[in-house]
Amino acid sequence: MKTIALDDITIRTQLLPGDLGYVAYLHGDLYTKENGYGLSFESYVLSGLGEFGHDYDPGKDRIWMCEHEGKKVGFLLAQHRPAAVQLRYFIFLPEYRGVGLGKKLMTGFIDFMKQCGVSHAYLWTTDEQLAAISLYTRFGFKLTEEKPSRSFGKPLTERRYDLHLPKEGK
Incomplete structure (x- = not known):
């Protein structure tokens, strides 16, 4: 198998039709295979993605869709909340883990927070997500x-x- 280089992966921040459905599919498929989560997890993801889609504001929200050779391979979402931004739906296909993509998206997430003037972020995960x-x-x-x-x-x-994050100028 060809080695995947970080520079070969493009990252798009424009939300397009089909993106949210793909993210729900990817979560349902991978988390069932890797962690034994069931339909209740996919339903949870669908509910959150529906909320995001309805409330989406490109000035306050951001997505990072990772693509390689025309294929969607990973995703991260920043969702605005009162006085904070929530990091959600951070996922990659297994063959794209370990190439530096996670670090690149986390850096983008923090840069987005600074750009928006938001100093507080949070996320929910499970104890099984060690990496x-x-x-x-x-x-x-x-x-x-x-x-x-x-x-x-x-x-x-x-x-x-x-x-x-520390307040700017402090």
Whole structure:
């Protein structure tokens, strides 16, 4: 198999028809195969993506759609919230993990926060997402809440991580 280079992957920030449906499909497919999550997880993702689509404001929200050779291979979403931005739906096809794409998108996410003048971000994940958690914490996210959950077809722990950027000029 050909080695995938980070420079060969394009990142688009314009939301297009079909993007949100693809993200729901990718989550449902990969998280079932890799973590045993069921239809309840895909329903959860669909609900959140529906909310995002209805409230989408290109000045306050951003998507990063990663594409390689005409194929959608990964995604990240920044959703505006009161006084914060929520990081959501961060996912890559397995063969695109480990090439530096996660770091590139996290840098883009933080740059977007600064561009919008937002200093607080948060995300929810599960205790099973160890690689993602490692990336989040390297970028300054701190664990702020944990709660047991059976929402995704099996028992696990949902975790909230928060990021507070220093105010500009301080």
